[in-house]
Amino acid sequence: MDDKQSQSIIAKLVGTGVALGAAVVVQKIITQAWKAKTGHKPPAADDQGDAGLAEIVAAAALTGALVAISRVLATRGTARFTAKL
Template identity: 40%
Template sequence: MADKGDIGWRLVAGAAAFAGGFVAKKAITMAWKKSTGKEPPTNPESPDVALREAIGWAVIMGVGMEVARLLATRAAARQWAKGTGKSPYELKSEV
């Protein structure tokens, strides 16, 4: 069974990833609008959306969201280590 530190870290990491993703989606959407002059595709799978636009949106969103999640989780891990004095269990490197 997981201890309280493990559960606490999972909650903190999940919240950080969610917040990072939320901010990233807003930022990526705004950058898309500014660079293309139009709204991003709401349904890239639709045949009405140009293939180039659908692929571009998928790549930018995929990479952007993953980078945001990674950065948010790493920042949360740093704060967790400062607050608890030890690294989160899942991020410990095996020796």
């Protein structure tokens, strides 16, 4: 394995770690914001609560969109950073 390939693998591993970390942080922020706005945590897949369909759809859409955006931005940022090294 040459030096270029090993740098690429390291960049992918670091990028994956940063993306996962960003997704966790965004998830925590969403949970806190949802709780501040509604008084309870957003509905989860395994909840047996009485959340309505609109609330479930809103929580899923918001969470999915923001987590996906954070992962993309983290991955791109990491790729730019490792390219400079």
